[in-house]
Amino acid sequence: MDKNRYAIAVEKLTKMYGNGETEVTAIADATLQVQPGELVALLGPSGSGKTTLLTCIGLINEPTRGKVVIDGITVADDGWKNGIDLKRLRREKLGFIFQAHNLIPFLTAQENVMIALEINHLSKNEAKNRAIDLLTSLNLGHRLNNFPSALSGGEAQRVAIARALANKPKVILADEPTAALDTDNGKNVMALLKKLAVENRSAILVVTHDHRMVEGFDRIFQVSDGRIVD
């Protein structure tokens, strides 16, 4: 199988927390692949290891064993690869969306998107223009200068999505992006993600245990007790 075709390729990934008495195996021998343009769900009960898997793919948690390949770059092979610049990969290849929107409270909607662009070396003007375009396309053109505290849950989540998309990442990782939203807003967000996956040819991996939202995914992985059961 040609791993380079995949946006995300995970092979026999195991993640253990703690050691000795307190050792917990959160993920055991997980293998999955996601192609560009695919919208994929990770579904499973609480504590099954969905977030852990997502953070291992998101270069936030170091896998204990196994391989993680992002956009053809092997980032982990029984632990991080030597000399890998995790921050740079996160900046350039990955976009994150969370349940709690995680916007920076002292930045306006526009600035929250701009910051992701500026740390990726875009000039202030380019960053500003792209942020305005993105937010406008997400129907937030009238909210550019609002602080997160003044946004509704759905609006804040759309700003977070705009930020995740800002650098046109190959991979978008979303952890329960609809959990804090009502059904309508949740459906809108899911529809938006679906559209983005197709238009940007991004691989989008969404953690959810929200059964209202399962339609529309290209594939669904069931996670149970740290294993992908399909």
Place this chain on the structure above:
Amino acid sequence: MNLAIRDIRYHRGRFILTSIGLGLLLGVVMSMGGIYRGLIADALSILHASKADIWVVQQNSNGPFAESSRMPEDIKYRIQAVPGVAAASPLSFQTIQVERQGKPFRFFLIGYELRGIGGPSEIVSGRDIRQKHYEMVVARAMGMQVGEKIHLGLHDYTVVGITGKIVSSSGDPVAYVSLADAQDIQFKKDNDAIRNERARVAANLADLQSLAPAQKNYLRQNITAITESTHTVNTVIARLAPGADLREAQERIRRWNHFKPVSDAEQTNLLAKGMIEKARMQLGLFRVILLVISAVIISLIIYTSTLDKIKVIATLKLIGAQNRVIIGMILQQSLLMGIIAYGIGYGLILLTYEKFPRRIVLESSDLQMLFGIVMAICVISSFVGIRKALGVEPAEALGG
């Protein structure tokens, strides 16, 4: 995008309040530096007004300010005769405290020869002293008007002129009278005291059987003259002729006249270094303590504001922000707080320094140095916050 400024803008109320607090602290630090410089300026103001090259004082004394010095007035003739000396005049100093308008009124009285040197260096209103007696020139700080009278010793003195800003080394405003008047005020006894003293001398002499009456009379007159003489001064100041050598003149005074010739530079040293050394150390120590307190406050503020931002920092790391972005945010905030607090402190001092009871002299070199120290404190204080921030894991952004 500047995150530090964005954060401050968002939390401006809190930021302004802490900056004001720090600013007050820095204002106190500045005023202490100013007080110290003011002490020096005050201590030297008589020196500068007198424009003497040499202060001739009693042998083995560091007078007339740091130590007491007494010498006969007529020494001036011998100093005037020293080669290289262009002019020499005696001066007398005394501190006076009287009641005025129901309050203690302190000033420093200088007696000078009307034709000599060492008198008021400027007259801002009224005129110089012209009559040998009962006229007075006062510093503006005494708050007296031309024409006002004040009772000193046995007589009333009339203010005829006002001179500029001049104070004694302890900060009391200065007044001038003629040397003769000053000596009267200091030494002249009232009539009862004189009568008693003369009787005592006469009684003592009466016991000396071996003396003839004429001898006794002669002796009595001499003793009375000496005890009633008021011709004592505290110093004789000398100005050198152009081109005269200071060291040679000093050496001559030392060797020929057995008085101590203190040059203006030495006198400056005695006053600036010797007399106010304790004050300097006191103020210096106080400033250090306040700066340490400022450092602790800045560290605490930066540390708690970093704690408040853990989630923000984790999010920044999650989206791949470089460490310099995070360090920059914390460091700039710390520096900005320092700069604003410094500005507030400086503004405060500028508004109030003239209202201090003693002189505050703001030296720009002192202020620049303080600014440097404050900036250094800000940098160092932000280390604790930066350390904390660098230890934050991007995963911490995930929790609700």
